[in-house]
Amino acid sequence: MNECWNFFKYANSNDLNRINNLFKKNKWLSKYNQSYLKEKIVKKECIFESGVVITFKLVKEKIKIGNINIEPNNTLLEQIIRENLELRNTYAHHVLTKFLNCTIGNTYLSVDINNYRAIRFYDKINMIKQNEYISKVDKKKKIIFIFKKKL
Numbered sequence: 001m002n003e004c005w006n007f008f009k010y011a012n013s014n015d016l017n018r019i020n021n022l023f024k025k026n027k028w029l030s031k032y033n034q035s036y037l038k039e040k041i042v043k044k045e046c047i048f049e050s051g052v053v054i055t056f057k058l059v060k061e062k063i064k065i066g067n068i069n070i071e072p073n074n075t076l077l078e079q080i081i082r083e084n085l086e087l088r089n090t091y092a093h094h095v096l097t098k099f100l101n102c103t104i105g106n107t108y109l110s111v112d113i114n115n116y117r118a119i120r121f122y123d124k125i126n127m128i129k130q131n132e133y134i135s136k137v138d139k140k141k142k143i144i145f146i147f148k149k150k151l
Helices: 003-007 013-025 034-042 091-102 116-124
Strands: 046-049 052-058 063-065 068-070 075-082 107-112 128-134 141-147
Touching: 003 091, 013 034, 013 046, 013 052, 013 075, 034 046, 046 091, 052 091, 075 091, 091 116, 107 116
Parallel strands: 075 107
Antiparallel strands: 046 052, 052 075, 063 068, 107 141, 128 141
């Protein structure tokens, strides 16, 4: 990791209940349990800043999502959620932009094809649609996005 990772506020054990409640209330993320979130916090793979939660993984071994191979030295954004969705603010955009600027390699994510709000958000931040696939886990159609790092 580079030094810009030091400028994030990472979630800690005191934040776990608050983050878990956010996930439980969200129809797209309610499947994730508290032990999953606790593990992400312990591994420092959970940012909690300005009411925005980002969980991620720095790819160390090649992984496959749909028919896309994600090589080592890239980043997988797993979830992003923010508190108070009824309030119109740019916190998620700000925290995600900061995250994308710090990540190693390109950043990939997968989103349910029916999650229109998320898809619009990823389009706004110039993520590129790569492909569609059917998830083996929940048998739902997903879209893979990539944010290409400018060299």
